[in-house]
Amino acid sequence: xxxxxxxxxxxxxxxxxxxxxxxxxxxxxxxxxxxxxxxxxxxxxxxxxxxxxxxxxxxxxxxxxxxxxxxxxxxxxxxxxxxxxxxxxxxxxxxxxxxxxxxxxxxxxxxxxxxxxxxxxxxxxxxxxxxxxxxxxxxxxxxxxxxxxxxxxxxxxxxxxxxxxxxxxxxxxxxxxxxxxxxxxxxxxxxxxxxxxxxxxxxxxxxxxxxxxxxxxxxxxxxxxxxxxxxxxxxxxxxxxxxxxxxxxxxxxxxxxxxxxxxxxxxxxxxxxxxxxxxxxxxxxxxxxxxxxxxxxxxxxxxxxxxxxxxxxxxxxxxxxxxxxxxxxxxxxxxxxxxxxxxxxxxxxxxxx
Amino acid sequence: xxxxxxxxxxxxxxxxxxxxxxxxxxxxxxxxxxxxxxxxxxxxxxxxxxxxxxxxxxxxxxxxxxxxxxxxxxxxxxxxxxxxxxxxxxxxxxxxxxxxxxxxxxxxxxxxxxxxxxxxxxxxxxxxxxxxxxxxxxxxxxxxxxxxxxxxxxxxxxxxxxxxxxxxxxxxxxxxxxxxxxxxxxxxxxxxxxxxxxxxxxxxxxxxxxxxxxxxxxxxxxxxxxxxxxxxxxxxxxxxxxxxxxxxxxxxxxxxxxxxxxxxxxxxxxxxxxxxxxxxxxxxxxxxxxxxxxxxxxxxxxxxxxxxxxxxxxxxxxxxxxxxxxxxxxxxxxxxxxxxxxxxxxxxxxxxx
DNA sequence: ATGAAAGCGCTAACAT
DNA sequence: ATGTTAGCGCTTTCAT
Numbered sequence: 001x002x003x004x005x006x007x008x009x010x011x012x013x014x015x016x017x018x019x020x021x022x023x024x025x026x027x028x029x030x031x032x033x034x035x036x037x038x039x040x041x042x043x044x045x046x047x048x049x050x051x052x053x054x055x056x057x058x059x060x061x062x063x064x065x066x067x068x069x070x071x072x073x074x075x076x077x078x079x080x081x082x083x084x085x086x087x088x089x090x091x092x093x094x095x096x097x098x099x100x101x102x103x104x105x106x107x108x109x110x111x112x113x114x115x116x117x118x119x120x121x122x123x124x125x126x127x128x129x130x131x132x133x134x135x136x137x138x139x140x141x142x143x144x145x146x147x148x149x150x151x152x153x154x155x156x157x158x159x160x161x162x163x164x165x166x167x168x169x170x171x172x173x174x175x176x177x178x179x180x181x182x183x184x185x186x187x188x189x190x191x192x193x194x195x196x197x198x199x200x201x202x203x204x205x206x207x208x209x210x211x212x213x214x215x216x217x218x219x220x221x222x223x224x225x226x227x228x229x230x231x232x233x234x235x236x237x238x239x240x241x242x243x244x245x246x247x248x249x250x251x252x253x254x255x256x257x258x259x260x261x262x263x264x265x266x267x268x269x270x271x272x273x274x275x276x277x278x279x280x281x282x283x284x285x286x287x288x289x290x291x292x293x294x295x296x297x298x299x300x301x302x303x304x305x306x307x308x309x310x311x312x313x314x315x316x317x318x319x320x321x322x323x324x325x326x327x328x329x330x331x332x333x334x335x336x337x338x339x340x341x342x343x344x345x346x347x348x349x350x351x352x353x
Numbered sequence: 354x355x356x357x358x359x360x361x362x363x364x365x366x367x368x369x370x371x372x373x374x375x376x377x378x379x380x381x382x383x384x385x386x387x388x389x390x391x392x393x394x395x396x397x398x399x400x401x402x403x404x405x406x407x408x409x410x411x412x413x414x415x416x417x418x419x420x421x422x423x424x425x426x427x428x429x430x431x432x433x434x435x436x437x438x439x440x441x442x443x444x445x446x447x448x449x450x451x452x453x454x455x456x457x458x459x460x461x462x463x464x465x466x467x468x469x470x471x472x473x474x475x476x477x478x479x480x481x482x483x484x485x486x487x488x489x490x491x492x493x494x495x496x497x498x499x500x501x502x503x504x505x506x507x508x509x510x511x512x513x514x515x516x517x518x519x520x521x522x523x524x525x526x527x528x529x530x531x532x533x534x535x536x537x538x539x540x541x542x543x544x545x546x547x548x549x550x551x552x553x554x555x556x557x558x559x560x561x562x563x564x565x566x567x568x569x570x571x572x573x574x575x576x577x578x579x580x581x582x583x584x585x586x587x588x589x590x591x592x593x594x595x596x597x598x599x600x601x602x603x604x605x606x607x608x609x610x611x612x613x614x615x616x617x618x619x620x621x622x623x624x625x626x627x628x629x630x631x632x633x634x635x636x637x638x639x640x641x642x643x644x645x646x647x648x649x650x651x652x653x654x655x656x657x658x659x660x661x662x663x664x665x666x667x668x669x670x671x672x673x674x675x676x677x678x679x680x681x682x683x684x685x686x687x688x689x690x691x692x693x694x695x696x697x698x699x700x701x702x703x704x705x706x
Numbered sequence: 707a708t709g710a711a712a713g714c715g716c717t718a719a720c721a722t
Numbered sequence: 723a724t725g726t727t728a729g730c731g732c733t734t735t736c737a738t
Contacts, residue, residue: 010710010732011708014707021708039511040488040507043488043732045733049731050714082696085704099456110472110482154391157390308432345434363724366718367724398714401717401730
């Protein structure tokens with residue numbers, strides 16, 4: 001390549017990185033050669049020589065997509081024809097969540113001239129994958145609970161690691177998370193203060209979930225703010241899943257029906273909606289229901305779900321920013337970025353009754 | 354690193370790549386050192402030495418996310434509260450399309466021990482980005498119309514390139530696309546042959562769209578198959594957009610209403626649904642409507658949209674497979690993979706009337 | 707303004 | 723079974 005333009009390899013490098021440092025005639029000659037030879041510089045060699053890769057990594061939890069079963073109606077001309085009328089809508093929301101994070105990270109990365117390498121921490125090969133991407137990038141963003149702590153610590157000794165959706169300062173990692181507490185506090189204040197509801201139930205998540213803990217704290221703050229005794233609130237613990245929440249709500253809504261059911265996440269709230277419908281209770285007329293997350297299914301439920309929306313795309317963007325920050329400032333205590341959330345009032349708990 | 358375990362650098366390499374070629378004691382010593390030093394091997398150096406990166410690239414069209422505007426209701430405790438009741442659902446479907454492709458590619462890549470680098474060909478910096486990823490990967494998958502041909506040809510001289518969702522054999526590229534023709538033919542056959550409808554209208558897309566051409570061909574085949582004269586079908590050309598389709602359909606459904614409106618894509622079909630609703634026509638009782646693509650919005654429309662579903666995830670997977678194939682067999686004519694589609698019969702055009 | 711040469715951190719012969 | 727060594731394709735001084 002270099003020889004085709006009668007220049008040294010160093011000059012080719014200059015044409016690519018610092019074109020102004022090369023005389024015009026020479027530059028043109030080199031560029032012509034690049035074109036005619038179909039030359040594309042090796043990013044790997046560059047990264048190796050330059051001691052930085054210009055790539056950031058993003059580790060998502062397993063993507064495992066389970067295709068749903070639908071009966072063949074006929075197979076006509078090699079094309080499957082399926083009766084999709086009763087087809088149960090997939091709980092695709094969790095995937096969407098990651099997709100948005102990914103898109104945010106992608107956007108921010110390229111805006112900063114960085115490439116993005118994605119990987120999903122799938123099962124057994126996870127360690128290999130993690131090391132593999134860690135060895136190719138300048139910094140790594142990891143979604144909470146995707147990678148065990150010890151592996152993360154190992155990697156963090158070499159490159160900046162930022163944990164998403166979980167405040168890990170205490171573990172020594174930079175983190176980007178969402179303001180669960182303020183979000184729930186605001187939503188609950190709406191229910192109690194604005195709508196004037198004082199008969200409440202709370203559907204919590206698993207006791208060990210950090211998200212749930214923060215949201216519960218926010219909920220209790222709202223109670224305190226408005227002088228509602230915590231003891232007057234019936235609290236049940238679900239598992240963040242729709243089915244379990246529905247079971248719990250069947251009981252909750254059996255007698256002495258609360259005027260509001262506040263849930264720690266959207267899936268639970270959807271389960272409560274299911275139970276309310278089964279019991280013939282109208283939402284929001286008989287009971288208002290709220291969720292947390294802003295998953296897509298909540299936009300399509302009936303009634304549509306009032307919730308606290310997490311800025312997924314921003315999470316991805318902030319992650320990349322955090323990595324870049326850390327790259328510029330290798331030392332210093334871990335930082336935690338808190339992203340604001342947004343309360344979305346929809347039909348299941350409207351602005352006013 | 355090597356010295357910490359009293360071995361040569363070559364032995365470290367062996368422990369990592371061919372552990373069995375190293376005596377157990379030595380291996381343990383090296384692994385201990387790896388752990389205690391937080392050593393992560395450089396993927397770049399490896400790629401450089403090994404003459405292959407183990408990474409495939411995926412180029413998507415711009416991800417540009419336009420956040421929608423919603424009015425602030427109040428801002429309470431730093432948390433925005435928004436009345437989201439009338440919030441128009443975003444046409445997020447096109448994004449979902451790419452997300453699924455991405456997920457498919459991701460899955461296939463990691464199953465084959467390859468990493469995945471993603472980039473969105475955004476505006477001006479596109480050339481830079483393309484070259485940047487091209488220089489870092491063993492092969493590149495590009496979504497149709499993301500990158501101009503000359504750039505693609507340049508890159509293709511160095512690494513395998515496969516074009517997605519567009520049959521580019523004629524251009525010399527490998528490609529993975531979807532069987533538009535058979536899909537439309539099958540769906541139209543259902544309408545004509547099975548439902549016995551002979552009064553049809555067809556909403557086409559832009560005349561220069563390869564997708565549209567194939568679908569039109571499939572449609573005409575179905576007409577011929579069932580002896581319906583092409584001249585009896587009213588054909589209008591839209592732009593694949595919902596708004597334009599609605600305008601066209603207003604006219605189409607004004608008088609002499611066809612029993613079926615077959616559309617070249619889902620967005621158009623949704624526009625037709627809009628028009629039908631505006632005119633007080635019942636779907637499917639008065640007129641049946643079909644689309645093509647299988648976008649999510651069609652699962653949530655009312656009535657739900659009968660369509661031909663494209664296997665987006667498979668597209669991504671097949672793309673990675675095509676790259677790997679080509680890597681093993683650098684020479685030879687371009688190959689075109691055709692993926693099967695699936696007809697999904699939903700309420701807008703049910704299995705039977 | 708350009709060339710020469712020393713690495714960057716590995717892998718892959720080739721030796722021992 | 724392990725060490726030695728020559729690159730891989732660049733960037734970056736240091737000369738010229």
